[in-house]
Amino acid sequence: MKTPSNNYQWVTTEDGSQTLHSDLYGEACHSTSGAKTETLLHYLEGCEVTTRIERFSPFEILEVGFGLGLGFLTTLEVLGTERSWHFVSMEIDPDLVKWFLDEYKSLPIIADAKWITPKLVEGQYQNVKLSIIVGDARVEVAPFLAQKNFHFHAIFQDAFSPKRNPHLWTVEWFELLRQHSHAECILSTYSASSSIRKSLLESGWKITKGHKFGPKRSSTRARLTGTNDEDILTHLERSPVTAIYDKNVGEFILKSKGES
Ligand SMILES: C[S@@+](CC[C@H](N)C(=O)[O-])C[C@H]1O[C@@H](n2cnc3c(N)ncnc32)[C@H](O)[C@@H]1O
Numbered sequence: 001m002k003t004p005s006n007n008y009q010w011v012t013t014e015d016g017s018q019t020l021h022s023d024l025y026g027e028a029c030h031s032t033s034g035a036k037t038e039t040l041l042h043y044l045e046g047c048e049v050t051t052r053i054e055r056f057s058p059f060e061i062l063e064v065g066f067g068l069g070l071g072f073l074t075t076l077e078v079l080g081t082e083r084s085w086h087f088v089s090m091e092i093d094p095d096l097v098k099w100f101l102d103e104y105k106s107l108p109i110i111a112d113a114k115w116i117t118p119k120l121v122e123g124q125y126q127n128v129k130l131s132i133i134v135g136d137a138r139v140e141v142a143p144f145l146a147q148k149n150f151h152f153h154a155i156f157q158d159a160f161s162p163k164r165n166p167h168l169w170t171v172e173w174f175e176l177l178r179q180h181s182h183a184e185c186i187l188s189t190y191s192a193s194s195s196i197r198k199s200l201l202e203s204g205w206k207i208t209k210g211h212k213f214g215p216k217r218s219s220t221r222a223r224l225t226g227t228n229d230e231d232i233l234t235h236l237e238r239s240p241v242t243a244i245y246d247k248n249v250g251e252f253i254l255k256s257k258g259e260s
Contacts, residue, residue, distance in 0.1 A: 046188030
């Protein structure tokens, strides 16, 4: 398969599925322990999509980081097109979006997809809608969401790691996501970092542990109702790291470099 641009290389992961390594961020888009398995575990299962879709129509999913589209393709494979769902994602690199639209043009929803503006691609097939916001999420997502009336039921928080992509793990970012979430939203992410857990807590999310996958000790789920996991709170109270705010992203990057 051709790569989206010279900035990416294909990596075959341990379950046989492929991911892309980004030279721009110095990181792969998925765990090398299994891109597809990780997507199923952290996002489809993590957000309890197959059970909760029966209660909300359309079921609204927000993905942070479109990448090579594996989150969308896996959701399509699991949910099909009979039930009603809307998948909204965002991607800073237009080369990835152009590559995806070309690579998957045999899928009806992609064959139908159009550039509505230079910053938005949309496609629809049967009861499924796909919207990809193209550009820097910190600039493009708030105005896009302000014009719509989304109440996301699931959030796949799948940016690159907090060290490489800190702007999408800040208190301000999670506050924006909370404002556009349904009261029963589940946000799921592969990260178990204390900083991002503090960012989630300070922006009003309740956090619990998610599945362990590959070498990571756990992952994180967040809800707007319920209680926090006591073990996590005890651990965070002892941890010297702080939540990430837009104003301290620079400091966070410097400290992270010191740690690695
Ligand atoms: C870990 S990958 C996402 C993988 C994807 N969910 C999949 O299943 O293929 C993270 C993606 O976030 C994108 N990204 C990073 N910073 C961004 C930003 N500020 N705005 C929008 N997208 C961003 C990267 O270009 C990358 O494609």
